Amino acid sequence: MAKKLAVRVDDRLIHGQVVTQWVKVFHAQKIVVIDDQVAIDKMQKSILKFAAPPDLKVSILSVEKAAEAWKKNKFGSGNVFVLFRDVKQIAKLQEAGVSFDEITIGQMAVIHDRKQIYKQVGLSESEAQTLMDIEKSGVKLCFQMQPTDRKESLEIMRKTFPNLH
Template sequence: MEIVNVRIDERLIHGQVAAVWTNTLNATRIMVIDDMAAKDEIQKIALKMACPSTVKLSILPAEKAADRLKSEAYPTDRIFVVLKGPKTIKQVADAGYMFPVVNVGNMSNKHGSTQVKRSVSVTPEDVAAFRELTDRGVKFTAQMVPTEEKIDFMPLIKDL
């Protein structure tokens, strides 16, 4: 089992993730980690439709995802993990699995958020979660598409 990328993208699986990222990473499985999506049959159907037919898909709540990752349940897969935000990463970490590097790709503008990069807006709660996870050893990068240069994400939120 190899985790080829962990990406925060509120849209989960969409054209950019399904076509560009999955192909560039040569991923064989997309793992969506989201408690709500794992319970919502309509969202699961939509995610299955958006997933490339050549790629396996897992839609799991945070705790179950941590268990699967700890047990290396997908021994031959190249896994592309997609989740909505730092809160979910914290849930996975609290369940015993730590991602060493996470790519911050898309977090939409919402009430109380501050835009820190094109397509990335963070709330004070997001900033607190990013800082806590950084203190626990997670490195955050920002990269919208694979051809864009990866940059260190934390300087973007240092003054918030």
């Protein structure tokens, strides 16, 4: 069972800011990336593993495999930093019976039907509703780009999407 667990959404997954700030602040020994597409793409898996420092264990799992690993031993021992590319993967994992206490929302590019919500966070209305639904289940959610930034509540989404429920 993980000693400490931090969960973050960042569409860049493993990159400089995650490795130099988040992982260090959290003292993580392991990163678990949960993403169905990345889990089956050998090239992306190689790139992500290469982006992590050599002393950091990296696991890249589909939602199904992540649910199995969680039920088996909650991602192993030590401090574990969990990364998702998008909020839909979190909802899918929650449907499989896995829920986290707290999730930080980081960068999600403002592309397609996404609107800027907070700094470099863009969400579509359906993604914003997914976050609201996850929060209703008892998970603490906040927006935070860097560990030194103040945490922002999901309420800021209502300025852009007033019909969220």
